[in-house]
Amino acid sequence: MSGASRRTALPGFGLTMGLTLTWLSLLILIPLAGLFVKTAELSPAQFFDTVTSPRTLHALKISFGLAFAAALVNLAAGLIIVWALVRYRFPGRRIFDAIVDIPFALPTAVAGIALTTLFAQSGWLGAPLAALGIKVAFTPLGIFFAMIFIGIPFVVRTVQPVLIDLDVEVEEAAACLGASRWQTIVRVILPSLTPAILTGFALAFARAVGEYGSVIFIAGNLPNVSEIAPLLIVIRLSEFRYADATAIAVVMLVVSFLIIFVLNRLQRWAQTRSLAVN
Amino acid sequence: MTIATADPALAADASIAPLARRDSRTEPRLVRFLVIGFALTFLSVFVVLPLVLVFSEAFSRGVGFYLAALGDPEALAAIRLTLFTAAISVTLNLVFGIIAAWAIAKFEFRGKTFLTTLIDLPFSVSPVISGLVFVLLFGAQGFFGPWLMVHGVHILFAVPAIVLATSFVTFPFVVRELIPLMQEQGSLEEEAAISLGAGGWQTFLRVTLPNIKWGLLYGVLLCNARAMGEFGAVSVVSGHIRGETNTMPLLVEILYNEYQMVASFAVASLLALLALVTLIAKTILEAQIEEGRHVSDD
Numbered sequence: 177m178s179g180a181s182r183r184t185a186l187p188g189f190g191l192t193m194g195l196t197l198t199w200l201s202l203l204i205l206i207p208l209a210g211l212f213v214k215t216a217e218l219s220p221a222q223f224f225d226t227v228t229s230p231r232t233l234h235a236l237k238i239s240f241g242l243a244f245a246a247a248l249v250n251l252a253a254g255l256i257i258v259w260a261l262v263r264y265r266f267p268g269r270r271i272f273d274a275i276v277d278i279p280f281a282l283p284t285a286v287a288g289i290a291l292t293t294l295f296a297q298s299g300w301l302g303a304p305l306a307a308l309g310i311k312v313a314f315t316p317l318g319i320f321f322a323m324i325f326i327g328i329p330f331v332v333r334t335v336q337p338v339l340i341d342l343d344v345e346v347e348e349a350a351a352c353l354g355a356s357r358w359q360t361i362v363r364v365i366l367p368s369l370t371p372a373i374l375t376g377f378a379l380a381f382a383r384a385v386g387e388y389g390s391v392i393f394i395a396g397n398l399p400n401v402s403e404i405a406p407l408l409i410v411i412r413l414s415e416f417r418y419a420d421a422t423a424i425a426v427v428m429l430v431v432s433f434l435i436i437f438v439l440n441r442l443q444r445w446a447q448t449r450s451l452a453v454n
Numbered sequence: 455m456t457i458a459t460a461d462p463a464l465a466a467d468a469s470i471a472p473l474a475r476r477d478s479r480t481e482p483r484l485v486r487f488l489v490i491g492f493a494l495t496f497l498s499v500f501v502v503l504p505l506v507l508v509f510s511e512a513f514s515r516g517v518g519f520y521l522a523a524l525g526d527p528e529a530l531a532a533i534r535l536t537l538f539t540a541a542i543s544v545t546l547n548l549v550f551g552i553i554a555a556w557a558i559a560k561f562e563f564r565g566k567t568f569l570t571t572l573i574d575l576p577f578s579v580s581p582v583i584s585g586l587v588f589v590l591l592f593g594a595q596g597f598f599g600p601w602l603m604v605h606g607v608h609i610l611f612a613v614p615a616i617v618l619a620t621s622f623v624t625f626p627f628v629v630r631e632l633i634p635l636m637q638e639q640g641s642l643e644e645e646a647a648i649s650l651g652a653g654g655w656q657t658f659l660r661v662t663l664p665n666i667k668w669g670l671l672y673g674v675l676l677c678n679a680r681a682m683g684e685f686g687a688v689s690v691v692s693g694h695i696r697g698e699t700n701t702m703p704l705l706v707e708i709l710y711n712e713y714q715m716v717a718s719f720a721v722a723s724l725l726a727l728l729a730l731v732t733l734i735a736k737t738i739l740e741a742q743i744e745e746g747r748h749v750s751d752d
Contacts, residue, residue, distance in 0.1 A: 185648045185649060186561070186644055187648070188556060188557075189560075192556045193563075195554075196550070196557050196558075196569075199553075200573065203618070204575055204625060207591055208587055210587055211587055253492075260489050260490045266490050268494075272497055278505060281730075281733050282504075282726060283728075284581075284683065286706060286722040286729075288685075289710050290722070300503065300507065324500060325500050325501070357481055385580070386580025386581065386583065387581075388685065388686035389686050389689075393707075406582035410582055410690060418590065418593065421586060425580075428580060436578065
């Protein structure tokens with residue numbers, strides 16, 4: 177990285193940039209690089225065997241599949257919540273607006289034991305659901321619910337500012353030109369929100385894939401049934417199978433980055449498209 | 455709530471001219487009712503109920519039992535370790551945050567986007583993987599493990615690894631708050647100070663710091679909440695030595711797995727309280743930051 181290209185009288189670029197790069201490398205980059213160095217200790221065949229063993233594949237499927245489904249629920253529910261918070265006035269609106277951030281702020285272990293107790297067969301919600309024959313705690317459904325919990329703030333907080341800033345005149349113009357309310361929402365408002373929606377979806381998804389604390393209590397953690405990939409990493413570590421643990425971690429990282437990369441591309445595409453529309 | 459003039463059934467019909475409705479920018483009453491109802495129900499079930507349950511379980515055997523659970527030596531040791539870890543991690547990330555934000559927000563250079571992406575990395579990495587990288591560095595089979603063992607230095611399954619893992623996970627919080635704030639404010643005030651003869655350090659303390667103080671506090675607040683509540687990363691590197699390497703979230707897990715539900719929820723209630731205080735402080739700070747923006751606009 178060469179020096180500052182724009183002339184500025186401010187001092188300290190060399191020093192602060194040097195310190196930034198040093199600290200970033202020591203705490204983040206070198207430790208993360210170790211992950212790939214460790215994986216290289218496995219031969220390609222060993223690596224392939226590890227990540228395609230039925231137990232690993234199932235754990236990856238559970239983590240990525242349920243995270244994707246939970247992010248979809250967050251997307252739909254998040255849009256409705258944003259709409260209610262931004263467009264309507266009702267008693268308690270400000271409190272509910274603040275409440276959206278609780279999954280961010282509540283430590284994951286606390287969320288984990290609370291959700292498990294809530295949805296256990298004797299729990300406040302678990303008991304009525306059990307009466308209907310629906311078992312949530314200690315099943316993949318429990319993992320799904322925990323992932324929905326931690327993903328709520330992402331879609332709401334990314335879409336909310338965009339909806340607030342949305343130009344009112346565009347909506348009025350659509351209505352004046354004879355569009356129904358529903359047409360205005362689907363054809364005019366939704367396209368403007370799409371980039372933010374995709375960002376929120378990607379963030380919720382990424383968080384749910386790697387989530388550990390709020391999921392492991394409610395999951396039941398049965399191998400090949402309700403075992404998530406991060407837990408399998410922890411199990412392999414406790415068995416001192418470092419290379420195996422690392423191989424799973426590398427697959428999780430690479431797949432997550434690929435998915436986020438694709439979603440970023442989609443988001444950029446939606447952005448240029450919505451700019452072109454407006 | 456304003457009252458829509460059109461009958462919901464009619465308004466839903468696309469063939470009705472928009473002029474038939476007084477307000478073209480809102481939905482029929484029934485739709486509004488359903489949207490608000492869904493939003494409140496969803497948030498209540500998934501967010502409010504778990505939070506209420508934490509306190510309800512913690513006090514389910516009375517205040518005496520609750521206080522006894524928190525006064526337990528193991529609980530006190532966990533509280534101490536959590537405070538200690540957060541104090542170090544937050545300080546490190548605070549200092550780093552200011553330094554990095556200065557370099558990134560005040561200067562133009564190639565690769566800036568790439569650098570901010572790297573800084574954000576810990577947010578997109580699973581907490582378990584954040585812990586794993588330190589096991590790979592300092593574990594018995596790790597890169598530095600054998601050397602550390604020979605020299606009798608304990609990092610993994612000891613406090614240093616807990617601090618490192620927590621710092622890793624909370625790394626982006628302060629920088630992320632500061633960069634947009636400092637970019638928005640620009641460098642004109644600082645350049646004026648420098649041209650009037652102020653030194654770099656003086657300029658920072660007298661000009662920049664007062665401008666960013668609320669944003670800085672905001673970042674520290676979020677950083678602290680995560681540092682005290684981090685579970686996955688710390689769980690991997692802690693070794694779970696009772697009374698020594700258990701932070702509060704780890705103790706919550708241990709007590710829960712031993713079916714000491716009330717004690718577990720008692721410790722959890724402290725963390726939940728921390729989350730609530732953080733949220734309230736955050737709301738107040740957001741108002742302050744907003745105000746600061748308007749003042750600087752004038």
